[in-house]
Amino acid sequence: MLKYLQAENLKCKRTFIKKLIFIAPIVPLLVGFMTGRYFETNSFNQWYTLILPGYISIMAVMTNEKDQKKLHYRAVFGLPISLKKVWISKVLTNGIYMTFSCMVFIVGIFLGSYLRITPVPAFSALAGAALIAVTSLWQIPLCMFLAKKLGMLGTVLINVGVGTVLNVMAVSTSMWWISPYSWTTRIMCPILGILPNGELAIIGDPLRNPGVIPIGIILSIILFVLLMIVTANWFEKEEVN
Template sequence: MSQYIRILRAEHLKLKRTFTRKLILTAPLLTLFLCFMLMGGRFFQSGSLNWWYTMILPGALTLMCSGVLRKDGGKLRYRPILSLPIPASLSWLGKIGEVVILFFGASMFLWVALLAVGLLLPGTISAMDSLLGTLAIFATFLWQIPFCLFLADRVGTFVTLIISMIGNFGAGVIFLPTSDLWWIPYGIPSRLMCAIIQVLPNGLPVPAGDPLLDQSVILPGLLINIGWFVLLSFITAKAFQGKESK
């Protein structure tokens, strides 16, 4: 564990004064700015959370993953870390952990900002619901961190960004009303957010009495995507371990 903490600290130091670390603030602020300009009013808080997970977060998370990889990848092709006397898989888990920290920081900054704005503007959701929504988005997006790291390493940032944007928005719209949604981890955040903030991925309110308002799906949805996070972290770490033999 102490070795992993040292790896996390090293990953954190690599990002000092980089755009990747600044995304903790710039991505939530962009969300708030766009929502204020296009919506505002009593729907500002719920609208911001909706914009966050459907439009801004997929891109921001991809850029975080790409930024973490860029320090050791590129022309160096990970030689600085592959030459260290530590398992390559542990270095990969360190990169996953660093993106998790960045993502959590951005999530909490967004929630605090929504609380502050809520003191000035009337809202449609409570502070606890906005916190639950923020944490639900965080937990259900975690699996995308090892997945995006793997894709960015193999196919590049641009392709990963396109896959992320289409997957997150498309799955939420196409599979939301169907039982197939539970097999598509991209779509689970949309299902949970319908129950928590009562807003569809397209920004419209969920109609009263709609089954999408059922909150019993929250815990299963969280467990499914956290399970994907653990599984993909293990699989991608093993795949990165294979670079030592090349």
């Protein structure tokens, strides 16, 4: 499996995907910095509600285009290799890149906190960044599937557009756990004290109930594994177009 991962990483050498690892987290940091004293809360809210889903969507499309654009996967399907492992390595490589982006983001948060008055404790910020990565992993196999089927426009519209609508509709209700797009936003309420609308939650707000944290984490991991298995089996049966 390590060789498959190394091969996928090599394909991304000197590509825009590698640059996105740094560009994507810088965007919400700049937006947050311009908003004034609530640098951390605004940066976090922009990151997990909008920028990160868009980043995952674009990364999935670019990953697909490396094999799809010129040879329509002929260079992959014609080799005596495991197509399941090829797909899983693509998913895991994107997951690693996304995790690095979250690390870049939290470094920016800590650096920016010296310049702005911010209400988020360091431990909470670190935990928030880590859990954003964990609870967003499931989007990667989904977006890679969408990228191969629908291309850039369809992937972004569904993962960012439809995802944002589903997040808004469910996140503040008791049925938040039904919508995967609500999981990250909901568990950030008790961790960071940020409400779904980006405002600070007051002490005693029911949305700050920490009981949602393990639920969101478990559901995210289960969905990630299921989507990776289902899409890997689908990819194994794909043929060259």
